[in-house]
Amino acid sequence: MVVSLCRALVTFAPVLWLVREADGMPDPARRDLLMREEVSKQMGGLLTLTTAEQKLDAYLHRLKEQEMSAARFPPAVHFFKAKPLIEQSSIFKLLQKMPKGAALHIHSSSLVGVEWLVKNVTYRPHCYVCFTWDNSVRFLFADRQPFPRWDCFYWQLLETLRAVNGDSTGFDNNLIQHLTLFTEDPEGDYPNQDVVWEKFEKAFIAAAGLVTHAPVLRDYYYQGLKELHKDNIMYLELRSGLSRTYELDGTIHDKSWTLNLFQEVTKKFIKDHPDFLGARIIISVHRALSVSEVRAAVEEAIQLKKDFPGLVAGFDLVGRESRGRSLWYFREALSLPAELGASLPYFFHAGETDGDGAEVDQNILDALLFNTSRIGHGYALAHHPLAKELSRKRNVAVELCPISNQVLKLLSDLRNHPAAVLMSEGHPMVISSDDPSLFGTSGLSYDFYEAFVGIGGLKANLGTLKELAVNSIRYSSLPTHLQNTGLVMWQNKWDAFISDNS
Incomplete structure (x- = not known):
């Protein structure tokens, strides 16, 4: 099925003699052996591909060459900008x-995915939301309006808030922004690690009130x-x-x-x-x-x-x-x-x-x-x-x-x-x-x-x-x-x- 699953048990043939100083033109056979030996050390290098696998591998290689020659190479671009490019990729x-x-x-x-959380979970009955002083949100399911606490002074029933707001799509998109790091300007919005980690940790805290409600956790x-x-x-x-x-x-x-x-x-x-x-x-x-x-x-x-x-x-x-x-x-x-x-x-x-x-x-x-x-x-x-x-x-x-x-x-x-x-x-x-x-x-x-x-x-x-x-x-x-x-x-x-x- 798979050759050499455990690389720790593999002993490579010694090839150092191949790279000794050559007199004149190096032996092409030695060069080929060196190339094969190096390939064998890389991830997947010890596997023998079937004829069908070799055919697919050749196709993948051609696709990769095409993507590397494109004007915008997705791995060189921030993922938030690269995502639509990746989704178009045949690879x-x-x-x-x-x-x-x-x-x-x-x-x-x-x-x-946060869309499921917002479109499904926050539409359930008894879901309350609080907008905090540090531009974050908290959620809580309760059979009555929750008492104020240090980070949330005023809880509002989401069902009522949506009805008052009128624009449920815009409202939901605002909630999604609190639950994800996605932004159209990642370099500008996250100039350093401190800023992105602060948003990262806020998003985790925001999601917690939703996903730790017992019926939600089961479905989630x-x-x-x-x-x-x-x-x-x-x-x-x-x-x-x-x-x-x-x-x-x-x-x-x-x-x-x-x-x-x-x-x-x-x-x-x-x-x-x-x-x-x-x-x-x-x-x-x-x-x-x-x-x-x-x-x-x-x-x-x-x-x-x-x-x-x-x-x-x-x-x-x-x-x-x-x-x-x-x-x-x-x-x-x-x-x-x-x-x-x-x-x-x-x-x-x-x-x-x-x-x-x-x-x-x-x-x-x-x-x-x-x-x-x-x-x-x-x-x-x-x-x-x-x-x-x-x-x-x-x-x-x-x-x-x-x-x-x-x-x-x-x-x-x-x-x-x-x-x-x-x-x-x-x-x-x-x-x-x-x-x-x-x-x-x-x-x-x-x-x-x-x-x-x-x-x-x-x-x-x-x-x-x-x-x-x-x-x-x-x-x-x-x-x-x-x-x-x-x-x-x-x-x-x-x-x-x-x-x-x-």
């Missing part, structure tokens, strides 16, 4: 059809799985803080109740869509918390992992890395599972920063010291040769989220993404979308396009796409037998995709 349309395996890095509050999560499935994704690992899920009368559910909801909805979705493999939760807390608060969260996560062994995958710290506390700051809390002999795999965000040499720039090494199962983002990994070597030897995959990295201003031109080096070396890697609703995306196709066309360049081929899809299952938290089941399911989908498009 993108093929990627939408391609079975992409698993989405391993998505946050729960940004799983579903099912809708999120539908959007992934539509994009030919068959498995999800969702980062969630398991926020306080509430009822109309103000009743608050505990995290076990919320996990039970996730479990029930996942089972229902699999019953309705038998070609969907499943979903698991990575419990996450914000890195702005204190050591004692993170310690308590780790203790709770250990117990929840015991109570829901097939659902809870592990634990992570989230939030802006360059302004938050380092992993090492929380070392006492993060050492707790080992001290207790408990099982709690880590899936740390690390290296989502361009602050070379800063304290948080060491998070990648610290993540590896704490035996992280994967590295979230890993943007800075290419600048850490030891961490890169260790992660490769331990088979710790990077969760690459290219659109997120660009929108949050780690770089402007995705051709310059440091992951290009990792892809050329065949470093363990998967593609994900981080916060799709905030960026105006859905599923993984947009991020696959940016990684394949922009970061991978002409060297990336169908083998690259194939290995990335397989990686998403192999580097998931699923036990081996379920990974194998997933790979068989994926291979059947892949064969059908190749047959339909070659």
